[in-house]
Amino acid sequence: MPKIQVEVSARHCHLSKNDLEKLFGKGYKLTVLKKVSQPGQFSANEEIKIIGSKGELKLRVVGPIREKTQVELPVTDCYRFLGIEPVLRVSGDIKGTPGAVLVGPKGRVEIKEGVIVAQRHLHVSDKEAKDLKVKNGDLVSVKIKGVRGLTFDQVIVRAGKEHKKSFQIDTDEGNACGWRPGLEGELII
Amino acid sequence: MPKIQVEVSARHCHLSKNDLEKLFGKGYKLTVLKKVSQPGQFSANEEIKIIGSKGELKLRVVGPIREKTQVELPVTDCYRFLGIEPVLRVSGDIKGTPGAVLVGPKGRVEIKEGVIVAQRHLHVSDKEAKDLKVKNGDLVSVKIKGVRGLTFDQVIVRAGKEHKKSFQIDTDEGNACGWRPGLEGELII
Numbered sequence: 001m002p003k004i005q006v007e008v009s010a011r012h013c014h015l016s017k018n019d020l021e022k023l024f025g026k027g028y029k030l031t032v033l034k035k036v037s038q039p040g041q042f043s044a045n046e047e048i049k050i051i052g053s054k055g056e057l058k059l060r061v062v063g064p065i066r067e068k069t070q071v072e073l074p075v076t077d078c079y080r081f082l083g084i085e086p087v088l089r090v091s092g093d094i095k096g097t098p099g100a101v102l103v104g105p106k107g108r109v110e111i112k113e114g115v116i117v118a119q120r121h122l123h124v125s126d127k128e129a130k131d132l133k134v135k136n137g138d139l140v141s142v143k144i145k146g147v148r149g150l151t152f153d154q155v156i157v158r159a160g161k162e163h164k165k166s167f168q169i170d171t172d173e174g175n176a177c178g179w180r181p182g183l184e185g186e187l188i189i
Numbered sequence: 190m191p192k193i194q195v196e197v198s199a200r201h202c203h204l205s206k207n208d209l210e211k212l213f214g215k216g217y218k219l220t221v222l223k224k225v226s227q228p229g230q231f232s233a234n235e236e237i238k239i240i241g242s243k244g245e246l247k248l249r250v251v252g253p254i255r256e257k258t259q260v261e262l263p264v265t266d267c268y269r270f271l272g273i274e275p276v277l278r279v280s281g282d283i284k285g286t287p288g289a290v291l292v293g294p295k296g297r298v299e300i301k302e303g304v305i306v307a308q309r310h311l312h313v314s315d316k317e318a319k320d321l322k323v324k325n326g327d328l329v330s331v332k333i334k335g336v337r338g339l340t341f342d343q344v345i346v347r348a349g350k351e352h353k354k355s356f357q358i359d360t361d362e363g364n365a366c367g368w369r370p371g372l373e374g375e376l377i378i
Contacts, residue, residue: 149343153340
């Protein structure tokens with residue numbers, strides 16, 4: 001079975017140009033803290049705050065800017081700190097999801113929707129998808145070995161030219177499977 | 190495949206008689222808040238604090254008293270709040286595990302070991318074990334369906350007369366599999 005690197009995404013947000021400017025000021029540009037696995041994307045130096053009915057948390061911004069603002073949280077953060085209903089979605093599919101208040105150094109914005117728990121997913125380039133015999137939108141499984149071994153089902157394939165092979169889960173899922181740096185899973189199609 | 194009720198254990202502790210008295214006073218007896226699934230065990234009204242190198246958290250006491258004090262935490266709590274190394278163990282097997290400071294209304298105690306992340310486990314009575322064709326110490330799997338469907342491997346069977354059929358996972362594992370009240374899994378032997 002093909003081996004796939006397992007990456008854990010901590011809570012973070014993507015910002016639209018409009019929301020970036022409301023939070024950081026007119027004409028503001030995100031600055032790169034470090035590149036992440038997906039081509040062209042980066043953890044930014046910038047952080048904001050998200051406020052729910054129960055409390056607030058810091059959020060790392062992941063750049064570059066996107067068409068729509070989106071916050072990605074593990075279920076733990078939704079329940080324990082924020083009081084936001086956890087709604088599982090594929091990244092980008094935010095219609096009807098919960099909103100929140102976001103606060104930056106220069107202003108605040110109330111988003112009406114956009115807070116999601118990201119569905120576990122497998123990024124692959126078009127070539128990698130072909131090699132692995134999967135296509136965008138397929139549901140596959142990934143088996144993790146070890147003392148907390150488990151097999152993740154419902155892994156949605158996200159294939160395209162801006163993607164690069166990586167299996168992404170959130171911190172709850174990472175803790176549940178005993179994630180450690182360098183962990184690889186086995187792809188089951 | 191046999192269906193098994195899935196229960197999520199939040200962080201909690203079991204106390205020895207000696208530690209109970211240090212924390213709550215000489216001759217103190219735990220009082221029942223509510224019974225839990227395992228025969229004779231209960232969530233107590235009593236809470237204590239656990240202090241690690243990074244911070245502290247409240248802990249519910251689960252009674253009755255045990256021979257040794259044991260704290261059960263999800264990995265999230267170990268890393269994010271306490272600064273305690275998460276060590277996965279079967280309940281009761283605490284030799285060489287991390288310690289912590291516990292604080293109650295009448296005193297504090299420094300335990301040298303006893304803080305564990307509990308290995309996911311299947312409680313069964315002797316009769317249930319026989320019916321399911323499993324025995325104490327076996328490793329089995331439990332499949333969870335739904336939008337965060339997954340199959341937990343490394344589920345250790347804990348069979349005996351004080352046990353009753355229940356599959357127990359922690360809050361990280363519950364969030365990772367989309368746990369909701371009444372969730373059942375399928376036992377895979």
